[in-house]
Amino acid sequence: MIGGLFIYNHKGEVLISRVYRDDIGGPLNGVMILLDAFRVNVIHARQQVRSPVTNIARTSFLHVKRSNIWLAAATKQNVNATMVFEFLYKMCDVMAAYFGKISEENVKNNFVLIYELLDEILDFGYPQNSETGALKTFITQQGIKSQTKEEQSQITSQVTGQIGWRREGIKYRRNELFLDVLESVNLLMSPQGQVLSAHVSGRVVMKSYLSGMPECKFGMNDKIVIDKQGKGGGSEDVAKSGKQSIAIDDCTFHQCVRLSKFDTERSISFIPPDGDYELMRYRTTKDIILPFRVIPLVREVGRTRLEVKVVIKSNFKSSLLAQKIEVRIPTPLTTSGVQLICMKGKAKYKASENAIVWKVKRMAGMKESQISAEIELLPTNDKKKWARPPISMNFEVPFAPSGLKVRYLKVFEPKLNYSDHDVIKWVRYIGRSGIYETRC
Amino acid sequence: MTDSKYFTTTKKGEIFELKAELNSDKKEKKKEAVKKVIASMTVGKDVSALFPDVVNCMQTDNLELKKLVYLYLMNYAKSQPDMAIMAVNTFVKDCEDPNPLIRALAVRTMGCIRVDKITEYLCEPLRKCLKDEDPYVRKTAAVCVAKLHDINAQLVEDQGFLDTLKDLISDSNPMVVANAVAALSEIAESHPNSNLLDLNPQTINKLLTALNECTEWGQIFILDCLANYTPRDDRESQSICERVTPRLSHANSAVVLSAVKVLMKFMEMLPKDLDYYGTLLKKLAPPLVTLLSAEPELQYVALRNINLIVQRRPEILKHEMKVFFVKYNDPIYVKLEKLDIMIRLASQANIAQVLAELKEYATEVDVDFVRKAVRAIGRCAIKVEQSAERCVSTLLDLIQTKVNYVVQEAIVVIKDIFRKYPNKYESVIATLCENLDSLDEPEARAAMIWIVGEYAERIDNADELLESFLEGFHDESTQVQLQLLTAIVKLFLKKPTETQELVQQVLSLATQDSDNPDLRDRGYIYWRLLSTDPVAAKEVVLAEKPLISEETDLIEPTLLEELICHIGTLASVYHKPPSAFVEGSRGVQHKRLPGSAGSVESPDPGAAATETPPAVIPSQGDLLGDLLNLDLTPTTTTGPPPPTTSGMQMGAMDLLSGGLDSLVGLLHQGPPSLSASPSTTTASFGGLDDLFDLGGGVGMPMGALNPPKAVWLPAMKAKGLEISGVFVRRAGVIQMEMTLTNKAMSVMTDFAIQFNRNSFGLAPAGPLQILTPLSPNQSIEPLNNLQVAVKNNIDVFYFSCQYPISMLFVEDGKMERQVFLATWKDIPNDNESQFQIKDCHLNSDAASNKLQSSNIFTIAKRTVEGQDMLYQSMKLTNGIWVLAELRVQAGNPNYTISLKCRAPEVSQCVFQNYEAVLKN
Secondary structure, three states, rough: OOOEEEEEOOOOOOOEEOOHHHHHHOHHHHHHHHHHHHHHHOOOOOOOOOOOOOEEEOOOEEEEEEOOOEEEEOOOHHHHHHHHHHHHHHHHHHHHHHHHOOHHHHHOOOHHHHHHHHHHHHHHEEEOOOOOHHHHHHHOOOOOOOOOOHHHHHHHHHHHOOOOOOOOOOOOOEEEEEEEEEEEEEEEEOOOOOOEEEEEEEEEEEEEEEEOOOEEEEOOOOOOHHHHHHHOOOHHHHHHHHHOEOOOOOEOOOOOOOHHHHHHHEEEEEEEEEEEEEEEEEOEEEEEEOOEEEHHHHHHHEEOEEEEEEEEEEEEOOHHHHHHEEEEOOOOOOOOEEEEOOOOOEEEEEEHEEEEEEEEEEEEEOOOOEEEEEEOOOOOOOOOOOOOEEEEEEEEEOOOOOOEEEEEEEEEOOOOOOHHOOEEEEEEEEEEEEEEEOOO | OOHHHHHOOOOOOHHHHHHHHOOOOHHHEEEEEEHHHHHHHHHHOOOHHHHHHHHHOOOOOOOHHHHHHHHHHHHHHHHHHHHHHHHHHHHHOOOOOOHHHHHHOOOOOOOOHHOOOHHHHHHHHHHHOOOOHHHHHHHHHHHHHHHHHHHHHHHHHHHHHHHHHHOOOOOHHHHHHHHHHHHHHEEEEEEEEOOOOOOOOHHHHHHHHHHHOOHHHHHHHHHHOOOOOOOHHHHHHHHHHHHHHHHEEEHHHHHHHHHHHHHHHHOOOOOOHHHHHHHHHHHHHHHHHHHHOOOOOHHHHHHHHHHHHHHHHHHOOOOHHHHHHHOOOHHHHHHHHHHHHHHHHOOOHHHHHHHHHHHHOOOOOOOHHHHHHHHHHHHHHHHHHHHHHHHHHHHHHHHHHOOOHHHHHEEEHHHHHHHHHHOOOHHHHHHHHHOHHHHHHHHHHHHHHHHHOOHHHOOOHHHHHHHHHHHOOOHOHHHHHHHHHHHHHHHHOOOOOHHHHHHHHHHHHHHHHHHHHHHHHHHHHHHHHHOHHHHHHHHHOOOOOOOOOOOOOOOHHHHHHHHOOOOOOOHHHHOOOOOOOOOOOOOOOOOOOOOOOHHHHOOOOOOHHHOOOOOOOOOOOOHHHHHHHHOOOOOOOOOOOOHHHHOOOOOOOOOOOOOOHHHHHHOOOHHHHHHOOOHOOOOOHHHHHHOOOOOOOOOOOOOOOOOOOOOEEHHHHHHOEEEEEEEEOOOOEEEEEEEEEOOOOOOOOOEEEEOOOOOOOOOOOOOOOOOOOHHHHHHOOOOOOOEEEEOOOOOEEEEEEEEOOOHHEEEOOOOHHHHHHHOOOOOOOOHHEEEEEEEOOOOOHHHHHHHHOOOOOOOEEEEEEOEEEEEEEEEEEOOOOEEEEEEOOEEEEEEEEEEEEEOOHHHHHHHHHHHHHOOO
């Protein structure tokens, strides 16, 4: 298991060092040597990081980096590496939930808290309950908080209990529920317009303000569910709903979802955590609506000039508006000057980023726009051709490119007297670009 | 709150200030001080001096302060064990606290204080906590047992904690179960044979129930534990699989991968014709693909694991090629792994797409990635025959880019393509040859040379090309040198008329001027092969090579099986068994997949697991392949070795052209009078012929006796060539070490050597150059005189030198006592000669030892009237036995020696040798 957990700043100075096991070095010098070894070999390494797992002096270091901060777990054993990385991310989430952005300043300011957290969520290198909801009930920075005996046992039963993510006795005057379907659509297209790969990775993010211990059931236009229901109902029903259903390649759920129930009945039922959480993630690859099509035309005129024309076409209902559109056209390193003409929005050549950035605030569906650029190049002797990185694109659209629709979200709370109808539900669909690239 | 200030104080006298603050009455001040101490500790300052002061702060109701003090204790208790005892009382008291959080904190911290004296006090509180009413305390106590076991295993067993821990598996709280499982698994690892984790269907059932209820981490502990279980039959296996599959939809990748591990393992037991088996296979693909949308570090771990899974069960992901396409912004470690998997999944169905991608990658920026992409194109060509042509043309396109490392990499893979499809793509050779000059990496140079040698008959100027490499022969890496040697020999066998000089040149470079044993050995083998039997040489060197296999870089099956059992762990990331990187007893036990049940067809490699310890396939061809130089690259399967040994009889020497039978005859029959029996002659000749070491003097391991070299041929007499040398006998082989010094102004080349016929049939082991033998009418004055001719480009020089006869004494010269007696009597007294050795101050034993090192063996010793009689024997390389009687009188420095031999001519020499050895 994890032998020690360390947090460094970008200079390689140790901000937090917690040792769980003796095997990674004695209490004093041994650990300092290890800390140094990681700093020298990874943080200060000349080369780009070649692997997130490094073995130095028969010790394995698994590290992640958040902005300027390095989190590293050290071990001498054959640990479950996936678990260690999941834990490191979780650690970041927990810290962010307590004090916001993970920065050197914040870590230093909260080092006592971090040690306290590390003591609680990692015991002898074994991760323990790390749900912020539960942790915040008893790890506070408010000094002494005298708890009654009942409160104490409530805390412990929540931390160890089956529903570790929610405490009892939550009350709201207004039972409200926000549901966001956030999708990022990823595309890799050949210069000829052939889709090389495309997938949507989506998340269902919820914000729930519900009283008591509500039992929720979530339904969407999952092809498998609808086909199943179709068998029970009339054939007409299949034809009607079959079109709108989507094939989900795979999905994963928050730990509140009863997985065995999903496995057998494919129904998503759960007792939600309070506040923000991510209910599920999913991935689809079939029948994706690609909101934009990028058509690049690159022509080399002689050795010192390049003509680039890029056309973007929006491919969704004309009543909808896409926002925050940004097209990024990479330019060669030898670019000396750029002239730009665009039909819409603003375009700029950013020399420091070696790219032309074309921004359009809004664009309706079924429209087309284009940019042309003349790029002057410095003559060089370099035989190596320009690698032509792909043209990438960013945007936001008010629909789910996968075609996912929320069919229902039912809330039952048997003990308290509010019914499903009393809950105010808000549903929103946002489609964003993931890695949306067209080769040129 | 600005706690960051604690990180900056570096004043002098800081410790004193802290001490004062720690003993302050004000609670707030105390707490601030402890914070400062912890901050100093973090940045590596030694604050152990404050131990008593910090421990004094332990008695407090402030939980936060208490935790800080505990943190300090954990770090420093070991360095101050006596003082740590001070803390024990507080711990024991805290374990009784009404607040379960405090009880748990106390038991958790106590376990982290690794001081023997404290552990004694830990037992009672721990026993109570294991049975605490609060699950939070129990789950903490469960882990504490593992901590205690790590400090003092015996204590844990004696106190019966293991049984209590086992009971916790049936606890009502899932988290307690999970921690108990984790603790037991860890303890069990250090007791490989104990039945600690008594996994039976009942406990498995309990674990599976807890699996649905506990935290994500607990699920991982339980799944990892389940993976160690071997179901009794396929039905049990299936029912466990059914209950584990829902975990594949968990948001935590570690839960998913641990579930995959369990499924991959238990699947082995399912009959392949079972419907469920197919369903399960289908269910495995989506979660594995989903892992690729996780954070890059997790992607990396997932990809390393997928690499294993694809090797074990390629069917799972065969339709998922696209998800492994590299994204422009992927970190390099993810890119490289994806590429690996793409190649594994490449098939006829998707090859067009794969090739298009690979070509795209070959123009990227990162050099390692580009190289790997180029290499991947070659591997596709080898794997999917239909695509070979397109791959080759893609590679040619890439060569046209003239980007140096792309060209080099392309040439390396084209060599492999030639190996797989011989005589198919030779048209590209011309293009390759154009880039000869730009190759600066050994692997690329070696590949190019291999190609030139292999297709020498079709390349008009092959000799020129190879000759150009030969100029800087000594600066090349071994890999290139070996290839060059082989290629030139191939060339010679194909075009013998024009390339004789070239081959001689490379052979002498390899054998004389190199101190690399591989190169020299290979050089000698070729040399002998060529001189003995050119037909056989052709058969060997130009033998048809086995085609290289398509699956490359596969992990050896037993290792793969073990790694499958370690999915998700570091072992699967490193692709090494845990024993390779874990110290101590943990992880030493090798895990194996269970055998498949039910299905009779398809002999599963898993079922046929052997006991051999897993090992990574060596990256170089095996020794035999290397020796025979069949250019067995790492990517090949070793074919049956061609019959090479037949051509290597030492006695029958045939110098290059084969036209020197007369000389051969002279060389290999010793003087008839000296040969004792045919069998011994051959044997001794074997040794003799082997003796001559032309590379002598260069990097030879030094033997026991190393006499200085004497000048044999002064420069005056040889137009500037000075030869000095010495004879030594090492490991049964006579070596003539020569130093050839060029004292002339011009360059000397084309060295060759020849011996005149001599008494003991010494001859060069390596055949050299055709030479006129020395005129036979010269009298052989001392028997051990050797007349040598050395030739260079200037002239032929003759000289003679004497070798000590001790060189000729062979190691098996010890005669049986009975034989000795009989022989002694048998030899006529006329053949006996007596000598005096004067001024020798050794006693008989020392003399005997000394002589023994020169292969003169004492057979018996007799003491008569204070006079030691040593009976000794020695055997010459040509089978002549010499018997000796050495008389040593105590106090008399003069020895008497009687020698008896069937060839009395040697006696004088032997005597001189005695003298030399004893007086040395």
